[in-house]
Amino acid sequence: LEGWAAAGKGALVKQIVGYMDPRGFVVHPIWPATAQERQYPFMWRFWQRLPRAGQIGFFYHSWYTHVLEERLFKRASEPEIPIRLGQINAFERQMVDDGVAIAKFWIHLSKKELKKRLKKTAADSLKAWRVRSEDWQQAKNYKQYTAFAEEMLIHTNTEFAPWTLVEGNSQRWARVKVLTEMVSTLSKALDELHIQATPLTNPFQEQLKSREPDFLAEVDLTQSLSPKQYKKSLRQQQALLNKLQLEIYKHQIPVLVIFEGWDAAGKGGAIKRLTDNLDPRSYVVSAFAAPTESEKAYHYLWRFWKQLPEAGNIGIFDRSWYGRVLVERVEKFATESEWQRAYQEINEFEGQLTSAGYVLVKFWLHISQEEQLRRFTERQNDPFKQYKLTAEDWRNREKWEVYEVAVNQMIELTSTATAPWTLIAGDNKHYARVKVIQAVTEAINAQLKYR
Structure with missing residues (x-):
């Protein structure tokens, strides 16, 4: 629910939930981002509040209020606004693709009605606390705020998540219109709901597609370091990374390192050497296995959003969202349409991270079949x-061979200018461990040049 201050959004939510089982909904009043929330990408705090499958989430204010107030009070630059609106559209499309029904309401008031309601609320000793200084600014800058809202509505009125404009001067009319549209949205979602039977196909017989370009074949697995070279290089790289950890904390740069690779490729050993000389107060290692039943009740990216490192810290992911286009694809835990659209969803997600200032380093640890055996x-x-x-x-x-096809396509479709893949030759563990730390230090140094 969006719209002007004092438009009756709170009363609307109260009336709507009065008809519902309280176990089936959750209400999120959204206020200006806290200091902690500002340590993360713009959409982070909203991902934390997503309703689980079968639940209705009511957002009293949302990502839209955030953008409008950031713009009105010049907390965000003008070039940032279209970027954030694009991120909102991508987020809502991802939700709808995942089966979420979205109803968006803008409750409009005339300038006269807005001022009248603000004055009435402010004069009530029990309700005066509800009127924020930002609300008075809406009335003061009514024309400008209207222009900003109209631009936002135009850019985010999409086929998959359209806006419903509600004339709010009459509270009774507003309630009827919101309830009617909510019923329509939910009814449509239920009508479109269908259960798909699991195809009776052998998961081992996935048709192999062309492996061109074959990125994995280009990795030189003969690269190695002698024990003497390894000890010297490892010590140097770890010392450099230790200094850079202080720099990223000083400049409040978030760093995220993700590890993917073949089974027994040496991810654990590489992570151990990466963290050996770091201050444990400023890094967290998160290992991701198959999603739990409770995690399956949310969008597949949800559990990764929840584990993002805050500014000034290092997050290390042992496995990641790429499971969607690897194991979930090969084992058919995800439908073909789900894993195919995941490439775009992942690129959008990583784009939000890098635009928020994250250093994102992605590793594929590659070994030969013989070395794995x-x-x-x-x-x-x-x-x-x-x-x-x-x-x-x-x-x-x-x-x-099936995984090889999936890995090559993953690299081809998700290696971007701001989030490229780094392929590590892993047959020699000494070489791989040093190259991992070196790649992380180079990525951090590249970001520090802009600070």
């Missing part, structure tokens, strides 16, 4: 490493 066998024969080897690892190995 050697490591599997070593784990199998070592009592202290057997826990690392699972039946799933062997099953994934049988589908190497």
